[in-house]
Amino acid sequence: MSTLDQKPTTRDEVLFEYLVRLADDRLILGQRLSEWCGHGPELEEDLALANIALDMIGHAGALYTYAAEIEGQGRDEDDLAYFRDDIDFKNLQMLEQPIGDFGYTIARQFLFSVYSYLLYSELKKAEDEQFSGMADKHLKEIRYHLRHSREWVLRLGDGTEESHRRIQDAFDDLWMYTGEMFDMDEVDRMAVEHGFGADLKQLREEWKKNVSEVIEEATLKVPRDDQYMASGGRTGFHTEHLGHMLAQMQFLRRSYPDAEWT
Amino acid sequence: MTENGSKIKKNEWPLWEVFYQPKDGKPFEHAGSVHAPDAEMALQNARDTYARRNEGINIWVVPADKIVASTPEDRGPFFDPANDKIYRHPQFYSVPRASKKRK
Amino acid sequence: MDEQKQLDAFQKRIDNGETIEPKDRMPDRYRKQLIRMMSQHAHSEIVGMLPEGNWIQRAPSLKRKKVLLAKVQDEAGHGLYIYSAVETLGVTRREVVEDYMYGNAKYSSIFNYPTLTYADICVIGWLVDGAAIVNQTMLARSSYGPYARSMVRICKEESFHKKQGYEMLAKMASGTPEQKKMAQDAVNRWWWPTLMMFGPPDDQSPNSQELIRWGVKSKTNDELRQSFVDMTVMEAKAIGIEIPDPDLKYNHETGHWDFGEVPWDEFWEVIKGNGPMNRERIRARRKAYEEGAWVREAASEYARKKRLEEEKAS
Numbered sequence: 298m299s300t301l302d303q304k305p306t307t308r309d310e311v312l313f314e315y316l317v318r319l320a321d322d323r324l325i326l327g328q329r330l331s332e333w334c335g336h337g338p339e340l341e342e343d344l345a346l347a348n349i350a351l352d353m354i355g356h357a358g359a360l361y362t363y364a365a366e367i368e369g370q371g372r373d374e375d376d377l378a379y380f381r382d383d384i385d386f387k388n389l390q391m392l393e394q395p396i397g398d399f400g401y402t403i404a405r406q407f408l409f410s411v412y413s414y415l416l417y418s419e420l421k422k423a424e425d426e427q428f429s430g431m432a433d434k435h436l437k438e439i440r441y442h443l444r445h446s447r448e449w450v451l452r453l454g455d456g457t458e459e460s461h462r463r464i465q466d467a468f469d470d471l472w473m474y475t476g477e478m479f480d481m482d483e484v485d486r487m488a489v490e491h492g493f494g495a496d497l498k499q500l501r502e503e504w505k506k507n508v509s510e511v512i513e514e515a516t517l518k519v520p521r522d523d524q525y526m527a528s529g530g531r532t533g534f535h536t537e538h539l540g541h542m543l544a545q546m547q548f549l550r551r552s553y554p555d556a557e558w559t
Numbered sequence: 560m561t562e563n564g565s566k567i568k569k570n571e572w573p574l575w576e577v578f579y580q581p582k583d584g585k586p587f588e589h590a591g592s593v594h595a596p597d598a599e600m601a602l603q604n605a606r607d608t609y610a611r612r613n614e615g616i617n618i619w620v621v622p623a624d625k626i627v628a629s630t631p632e633d634r635g636p637f638f639d640p641a642n643d644k645i646y647r648h649p650q651f652y653s654v655p656r657a658s659k660k661r662k
Numbered sequence: 663m664d665e666q667k668q669l670d671a672f673q674k675r676i677d678n679g680e681t682i683e684p685k686d687r688m689p690d691r692y693r694k695q696l697i698r699m700m701s702q703h704a705h706s707e708i709v710g711m712l713p714e715g716n717w718i719q720r721a722p723s724l725k726r727k728k729v730l731l732a733k734v735q736d737e738a739g740h741g742l743y744i745y746s747a748v749e750t751l752g753v754t755r756r757e758v759v760e761d762y763m764y765g766n767a768k769y770s771s772i773f774n775y776p777t778l779t780y781a782d783i784c785v786i787g788w789l790v791d792g793a794a795i796v797n798q799t800m801l802a803r804s805s806y807g808p809y810a811r812s813m814v815r816i817c818k819e820e821s822f823h824k825k826q827g828y829e830m831l832a833k834m835a836s837g838t839p840e841q842k843k844m845a846q847d848a849v850n851r852w853w854w855p856t857l858m859m860f861g862p863p864d865d866q867s868p869n870s871q872e873l874i875r876w877g878v879k880s881k882t883n884d885e886l887r888q889s890f891v892d893m894t895v896m897e898a899k900a901i902g903i904e905i906p907d908p909d910l911k912y913n914h915e916t917g918h919w920d921f922g923e924v925p926w927d928e929f930w931e932v933i934k935g936n937g938p939m940n941r942e943r944i945r946a947r948r949k950a951y952e953e954g955a956w957v958r959e960a961a962s963e964y965a966r967k968k969r970l971e972e973e974k975a976s
Contacts, residue, residue, distance in 0.1 A: 324724075331718045331727075334734050335711035336946070338954025339572070340742050341593055341604035343711075347735035348607050351728060358724045375723045399957045448599055455967065456960025463956070549780055550722045556838045558722035571756040572962060574749060591812065592746040594755065596961035597968065608742055611735075612819075631686045 302532070304483060311487045312425065313367045314387075315494060317377065318484075318531060320360035321388035324378055325539070326409065327353030328546055332396050342399075345445060349406065352438045359431055375559070379550040383540045384533040391474030393530075393539040397467065400453055400460065404467035407446035411507050412478050413439045415500045424492030447511055454515025465517050476526030479504075484531075574623040575601040577608070579615030587619060595620075676877045681807040684750035692876055693751055695869065696806055698767075699878065700748045701758040705769035707741035709762075709943050713777040714786060722780060729826050730783060736823065740816045747808035763948050771929060772859050774937030781834055781841075781848035787827015789849070789856040789894065795820050796890045797860065805877030832901040849898070850906045857921075858929045860887040888918055895919050 305311045330350035337343035361374035392409065396402050417439055420432035453464040479501040488494025509519045529535070550558065572594040578587040590609040595601035601620040610618060672689055675682070682688055714734050721727035745755045761767035772790055777783060795817065802813035834845040861867055861883040873879045881889075891910075898905050909922035931937065 328719060331731050334718055334731060335708075335715040335738075336950040338950070338957035339594065340708070340738055340745070341595065341600075341608065342954075342957075343738045344607040344611070344735055344742070345603065347731055347738070348611060351731055351735070354724060354728055354731070358728070361724075378724055379722075399954070445603055448603070452596070452600075452961045452964040453957070456964045457956065459956045460960030460963075545719050549720050553838060553840055556722075556841050557833060559725050571754055572958065591743050591815075592749065593742070596958075597965040600961065608739055611739070628685060631683075 305487070308491050309367050311484060311491060312428070312493060313364050314484050315488045316360045316364035316367070316428070318387040320357045320364065320377070321386050322357075322392055322409075323353045323360070324357035325386070325388040325542070326392040326405075327351075327357060328542060329392065329394075329396050330402070330406075333402065338399050346402075349442050349445065352435075352442065356435050356438075359435075363427060363431065375550065379547045383535055383543055386535065386539060386543070387531050387533060388535075388539075389474065389477050390527050390530045390536055391471060391477070393535060393542060394471075394474070395538060397470075398463060400463040401467040401470070403446055403449045403453060404464055404471055406442065407450050407511070408468075408471060408475060408508060410439060410443040410446050411504055412500070414443050415503055415507075416495050416497075419495035419500070420493070423494075428493055450511055450517075451515045454512070454517040461516065464515070468512065468517060469520050472520035473525055473527050476522075477528045477530055480528055480531065482531060572596045575605070575620040576623050576626060577601075577605040578619040578621070579605075579609055580617040581615055583616060587617070590615070592623060593620070673875075676805050676875075679877075680805075681810065682805050683807045691872075695873060695876070696809065696878065697748060697751050697753055697758070699869075699873070700744055700751075700809055701753075701761070702768050702770075704741045704744035704748060704758070705762045705767065706773065707737045707744065709769045709773045709947065710790075711737045711741075712943055712946055713773055713775070713939070714783060716777045717780055717783045720780070721783075726830070733787070733823050733826070736819050740819070743812040743815055744809075747806075747812045750808045759951070763944060763951060768933065770859060771932040771937060772855050774932050774939045774943060775852070775855055776939050778851075779844045779848060781831065781844035782852065784827045784831035784834060784845070785848040785852045787823050787825075788831050788897070789852050790859070791820055791823040791827060792894060792897075793856050793859045793890050795824060796886055796893070800879060800881055800886065803880060809878075828897065828901075831903070835901045835903050846903060849903050853906050854925055854928075855932075857887055857891070857924050858926075858932075860884075860890065862926070862929070863924075891919050891921050 305314045327350045330346055330353060333346040334343060334350070337346055357378070358374045361377040365372040365374065365377060389409075391405060394401075394405070414436070417432045417436040421429050421436055423429040423432060450464065453460040455461070479497045481497050485494055485497060489496055505522075512519050527536075573596075574592050575595055575598075576592050577590045579590050580587050590605075593601060593604040593608055595604045598620065602618060605618050605620050609615065668687065669689055672687065672692070682692075711734050714730065714737070718727065718731050718734065721730050745758070748758060749755055758767065762769055777786070798813050798817050798820065802810055802817055804810040804813065831845055831848075834841040836842075837845075861870075864870060864882045864884045867883050870879070870882055874882065895905065895910065907922045909920065911920050912918075913920045932940065935941070
């Protein structure tokens with residue numbers, strides 16, 4: 298899909314699109330997080346970041362698999378992950394940004410984990426048994442990601458002058474990508490109507506409250522909301538970083554499409 | 560050693576010993592150690608290191624320097640006396656077969 | 663004289679098959695040899711994350727990506743288990759880590775080779791982890807308790823590593839022509855470096871005899887190498903992979919596979935730092951360490967502040 302997208306109309310089409318968006322978010326962030334493997338600030342942190350990356354990729358795979366099943370055209374998780382281009386990916390722009398320093402990675406993980414936590418708390422009530430069961434299962438892991446990133450925000454914010462400056466910069470740089478998380482488009486509205494979507498507008502206040510509490514406890518400043526907010530990820534409009542990431546991620550699989558790799 | 564290396568050296572996180580409970584009702588076992596700046600991070604690191612395959616359902620972390628251990632010199636007098644107090648050892652008692660199983 | 667008595671008493675404990683624990687009396691030389699050998703082992707696990715990590719982003723399916731990421735994560739865990747055992751000998755992790763990044767301490771020469779295709783990842787699982795299992799199974803009976811216990815834990819996890827590598831290599835070896843080519847090419851490149859993993863030949867291995875006498879090891883480098891070759895030849899045959907050694911031949915008298923001369927000149931060069939990837943590996947490790955300094959400092963500083971607050975409050 299792309300600007301030429303057919304708008305989803307039936308329940309299953311909406312569900313497919315909704316699942317793919319969630320999956321894309323998690324695959325792209327998982328791919329980014331996995332770049333830390335072997336390069337973390339301490340051995341213990343290498344293990345922790347790899348655990349979160351594994352969860353993200355695992356969640357993405359489960360969502361793709363279910364999406365493919367709903368679609369019923371014989372595709373599988375790898376078809377969705379490896380054989381779509383950047384204009385077909387629906388992830389939030391925040392998640393495709395390069396890993397930056399450890400502060401940037403932590404700040405992004407925290408902002409996204411609070412969002413995921415609230416979102417999945419709604420999705421586990423979805424009127425679709427398989428979807429709600431999946432959300433409930435993943436929520437347990439998201440809770441841990443939230444705990445981990447929250448603890449690090451506190452330590453970096455209220456640690457040394459340097460760490461304070463670095464993580465403040467990270468929040469400032471990331472803030473323009475946070476608006477997109479709460480944009481409601483036609484797909485979101487239809488998902489709510491069909492009983493398996495969350496009203497993102499309603500999550501916003503709770504998200505802001507939770508995020509602000511931690512940022513302030515970390516002696517940091519919450520960036521201003523009345524600034525330019527990027528958007529477009531949900532329609533396949535991305536920053537230039539995504540294309541390079543996909544080129545790397547997909548090259549082997551696409552170079553030998555007839556080969557068996559699983 | 561480079562300038563950078565020696566400067567970094569001062570900042571090693573303290574060592575924590577990790578104990579985990581493999582299953583419900585089982586006693587805690589020593590797993591190994593982790594480095595962590597404080598107790599909360601020690602718990603998280605211990606979970607990521609020693610329980611990432613669900614090896615444990617509960618974890619303890621203890622600052623390594625807070626552990627008091629017997630010395631090898633204690634091995635004689637400290638542990639020997641029990642050997643001749645046979646009533647301290649469970650094998651001394653016979654237990655009715657039925658009571659051995661909990662369920 | 664007194665010293666000799668103590669040495670004899672120690673040797674007697676070893677010969678009785680007793681396990682040595684951290685606070686036990688032990689000869690200084692035993693402690694030093696263990697620190698050297700164990701930290702070298704731990705560094706290898708950590709540096710070993712780099713060649714494999716090189717393919718996480720490019721793994722050809724989501725399943726393979728997860729398997730590889732979990733495996734590289736395990737290597738970090740293994741490094742951590744062994745460092746944790748080294749630290750029972752009275753050194754800090756920081757000290758030994760800085761010894762290989764800025765000093766002369768070594769890690770396994772195998773990780774100074776590049777991973778060029780995805781088949782290299784499979785071959786590392788099959789051959790490199792296979793060799794590590796042979797070595798570590800022996801070390802799980804080592805005389806030093808903490809080392810032996812860390813090996814038991816590692817061996818359990820390592821068998822999953824070997825299995826996934828072998829399984830995927832088998833798939834490639836019977837796959838498309840390109841996959842077959844990648845699989846055989848990777849085995850050709852990794853075979854000899856894998857045999858070097860067991861260390862120099864017995865007559866050039868100064869530490870071996872001492873380590874055996876003290877029960878740290880129970881087999882010589884050449885014995886371990888031989889049992890690895892014996893095991894691997896059959897595994898290669900089973901999946902249609904050729905081992906790049908024209909001299910490989912079954913010896914009916916000894917019941918072992920005879921093999922050609924390992925290119926030891928190359929081995930000594932790599933040990934000296936002249937392997938294809940030595941400099942880059944060290945550079946990558948230093949970069950992570952140095953760029954992580956502000957993070958480690960921040961967490962220490964935060965912990966210090968919190969302790970002060972608590973003291974004030976009480």
